[in-house]
Amino acid sequence: xxxxxxxxxxxxxxxxxxxxxxxxxxxxxxxxxxxxxxxxxxxxxxxxxxxxxxxxxxxxxxxxxxxxxxxxxxxxxxxxxxxxxxxxxxxxxxxxxxxxxxxxxxxxxxxxxxxxxxxxxxxxxxxxxxxxxxxxxxxxxxxxxxxxxxxxxxxxxxxxxxxxxxxxxxxxxxxxxxxxxxxxxxxxxxxxxxxxxxxxxxxxxxxxxxxxxxxxxxxxxxxxxxxxxxxxxxxxxxxxxxx
Numbered sequence: 001x002x003x004x005x006x007x008x009x010x011x012x013x014x015x016x017x018x019x020x021x022x023x024x025x026x027x028x029x030x031x032x033x034x035x036x037x038x039x040x041x042x043x044x045x046x047x048x049x050x051x052x053x054x055x056x057x058x059x060x061x062x063x064x065x066x067x068x069x070x071x072x073x074x075x076x077x078x079x080x081x082x083x084x085x086x087x088x089x090x091x092x093x094x095x096x097x098x099x100x101x102x103x104x105x106x107x108x109x110x111x112x113x114x115x116x117x118x119x120x121x122x123x124x125x126x127x128x129x130x131x132x133x134x135x136x137x138x139x140x141x142x143x144x145x146x147x148x149x150x151x152x153x154x155x156x157x158x159x160x161x162x163x164x165x166x167x168x169x170x171x172x173x174x175x176x177x178x179x180x181x182x183x184x185x186x187x188x189x190x191x192x193x194x195x196x197x198x199x200x201x202x203x204x205x206x207x208x209x210x211x212x213x214x215x216x217x218x219x220x221x222x223x224x225x226x227x228x229x230x231x232x233x234x235x236x237x238x239x240x241x242x243x
Contacts, residue, residue, distance in 0.1 A: 015027060016029060016039045016040075018032035018034065018035060018037055018039060019037070019039075019040050020032065020035050020037040021034050021035040021037070023035070025039060073197060076195050076196045076197035077170075077194055077195045077197045078168070078169075078170075078195055079195045079196050079197075080162075080169070080171050080195065081160075081171055081173060081193070081195065081196050083147070083149060083160065084149050084150075084151040084158055084160045084173070085119050085123050085149035085150050085151040085152075085158075085160070086118075086119040086120050086123060086236065087120070087123060087124075087127075088119070088120040088121060088122065088123035088124020088125065088126070088127055089120070089124050090124065090128065091124070092120045092121045092123070092124030092125070093121070093124035093125040093127070093128040095121045095124075096117065096121040096122060096124060096125040097125065099115050099117060099121070100220055100221060100224060101220075102115060103115060103224045103240065103242050104220055104223060104224060106242050106243075107223065107224070107227045107242050110243070111243070112229075112241065112242070112243045113241070113242055113243075114230075114239055114240070114241040115239070115240055116237050116238070116239045116240075117237065117238055117239075117240060118152075118236055118237045119150060119151065119152055119236045119237070122150045122152075123149055123150055126148045126149070126150065127147075129218065130145065130147065130148055133145060144163060144164055145161060145162075145163045145214065146162040146163055146164050146169070147160075147161065147162045148160070148161045148162075148214060149161075152233055152234070152235070152236050152237060152238050153233065153235060154233055154234055154235060155177070155233070156175050156176060156177055156190060156233070157175070157176060157177070157178050157187075157233060157238070158173060158174065158175045158176075159173070159174045159175075159211055159212070159214075160172070160173045160174075161211050161214060170194055170195070171194065171195055172192070172193070172194050172207055172210070172211050173191075173192070173193050173194075174189060174191075174192050174207070174208045174211045174212070175189075175190050175191040175192070176188050176189040176190050176191075176208075177190065178231050178233070178238075179231065180228050180229060180230055180231055183229065185225050185226065185228050185231075187212065189204065189205070189208045191204075192204035192205075192207050192208050192211075194207065224240065224242060227242045227243070228240060228241065228242055229241050229242060229243045
């Protein structure tokens, strides 16, 4: 009895007695230290230990990744990309306007005419129109168009606009393929981005329409586009044909 009392004290009163030999064993024993028999009250010593919650670390990691993704997207959204296209001058604008008049005269006379326009002529003309636009809207408090550029390649045509809304500036770039299908001019949009962030299709369509809407006020040029029978792209140039 004295030995049992001493062993109980040693184990804090939680010792397990072997049913076979009567030896007191530590509370975390599964088998008797003396005879090796399985202890009747043996339990998993880790049964009451708190189990690690693996869901919370996973959710935390997901939120961290989402936070990083949002930060990266915002940075890409406002990061200004490199300006596209070759810069044009006032003399290039005059050449463009002369070719535009020739194309419109050919339309009026119902005759075929094919002319080549290059980036410098188009961008020079766009710069001039932009100056007129800024002069007319210099007191506007809303978003203002700051620049517009065209880039021509054999595979696509790219349009880039920069506008400022208060202290915030946005650069939108639309890339696509112009074509004449069944005597109708179409512009098949391939890629749209704001800053350096590519946009998914539902949003890209809205942004593309806004960028293309910049040309809605250019009536003589719109008339040429509406009467195109052929358009061919090359590096820095495009050939327009009307009838």
